[in-house]
Amino acid sequence: MVVDQLSDAELDRLFQAFADTTRRDIMRRVTVGEYSVTGLAALYAMSFAAVQKHVAVLERASLVTKEKRGREQIVRGNHDGLEKARRLLDEYEAIWRQRVARIADILAEE
Amino acid sequence: MVVDQLSDAELDRLFQAFADTTRRDIMRRVTVGEYSVTGLAALYAMSFAAVQKHVAVLERASLVTKEKRGREQIVRGNHDGLEKARRLLDEYEAIWRQRVARIADILAEE
DNA sequence: ATATCCTACAACCAAATGGTTGTAGATCAG
DNA sequence: CTGATCTACAACCATTTGGTTGTAGGATAT
Numbered sequence: 606m607v608v609d610q611l612s613d614a615e616l617d618r619l620f621q622a623f624a625d626t627t628r629r630d631i632m633r634r635v636t637v638g639e640y641s642v643t644g645l646a647a648l649y650a651m652s653f654a655a656v657q658k659h660v661a662v663l664e665r666a667s668l669v670t671k672e673k674r675g676r677e678q679i680v681r682g683n684h685d686g687l688e689k690a691r692r693l694l695d696e697y698e699a700i701w702r703q704r705v706a707r708i709a710d711i712l713a714e715e
Numbered sequence: 716m717v718v719d720q721l722s723d724a725e726l727d728r729l730f731q732a733f734a735d736t737t738r739r740d741i742m743r744r745v746t747v748g749e750y751s752v753t754g755l756a757a758l759y760a761m762s763f764a765a766v767q768k769h770v771a772v773l774e775r776a777s778l779v780t781k782e783k784r785g786r787e788q789i790v791r792g793n794h795d796g797l798e799k800a801r802r803l804l805d806e807y808e809a810i811w812r813q814r815v816a817r818i819a820d821i822l823a824e825e
Numbered sequence: 826a827t828a829t830c831c832t833a834c835a836a837c838c839a840a841a842t843g844g845t846t847g848t849a850g851a852t853c854a855g
Numbered sequence: 856c857t858g859a860t861c862t863a864c865a866a867c868c869a870t871t872t873g874g875t876t877g878t879a880g881g882a883t884a885t
Contacts, residue, residue, distance in 0.1 A: 613736040620734035625843085626723040629803075636811050643861060655844055657863075662842095676852040676861050687807055693739075694801045701746050701794060735873085753831060765874055767833075772872095786831050786882040 611689055615667075619690045622666035627651075628659050635669060636682035642671075645680060721799055725777075729800050732776035737761075738769050745779060746792035752781075755790060 611619075622628055627649060634640055634648070646656040660680055663669040668686035672679045721729075732738055737759060744750055744758070756766040770790055773779040778796035782789045 617734055617736060620730050624727055624730035624734055626727060632807060633810065636807060637814055652845060678862065684811060691804045691808060694797065694804060697742060697746060697797055698801060700743065704747055762875060788832065
């Protein structure tokens with residue numbers, strides 16, 4: 606049963622979001638703790654605007670949410686996005702296993 | 716125990732490779748069956764050279780291997796690459812679960 | 826031997842990416 | 856009120872990406 610069908614564009618955004626070292630690091634951080642955009646920016650050797658863009662990429666990919674708190678914007682990890690990416694890779698893995706099993710069957714028949 | 720440490724660049728390439736619908740489709744195909752580059756190219760509404768480039772991206776990401784057979788080049792899925800990507804997402808998932816467990820503990824203490 | 830098939834790769838192009846600086850609107854502290 | 860802080864966003868730039876066409880070389884079939 607397919608609970609949640611992901612569009613190609615959603616998957617493109619998801620994997621694209623993971624395809625950058627800084628963004629993967631941001632994901633780690635915001636999964637464990639709470640960070641404002643400025644708090645995140647302080648961690649990297651690049652401008653505030655650059656980090657802001659990275660957060661925006663993660664947000665568009667549904668990997669992160671922002672919540673306004675006073676003048677700050679708190680960035681938090683969003684479990685759903687991560688799960689979607691995991692699910693796709695698991696799907697590939699399942700296909701792979703089926704194929705390996707099929708080959709084993711064929712060999713067993715001989 | 717960390718068996719296989721992946722460099723940032725490797726992970727960039729891995730997720731970048733997955734961040735395209737055509738490439739994800741090629742991955743599905745070559746996981747199940749055998750295809751020459753021309754065989755793959757026939758499946759998509761784009762030039763042979765474009766598909767060839769997609770295969771090259773998958774190859775650089777260690778998701779696919781090519782084997783020369785006569786004048787053809789057979790493209791096959793490479794399980795290792797897929798596993799590496801899966802492992803990273805599982806790692807994030809584990810971090811997440813730890814965090815959720817920690818929050819549950821804090822709440823239980825009250 | 827010649828024509829055909831498969832592949833590789835260069836050159837080119839438009840759009841996206843990852844970075845920069847600068848400007849401007851909210852919010853908070855004194 | 857004023858100044859500092861946090862954020863958003865525009866404009867710009869260099870590089871990469873995803874596509875194209877064209878050329879050339881190795882393998883196959885007739």
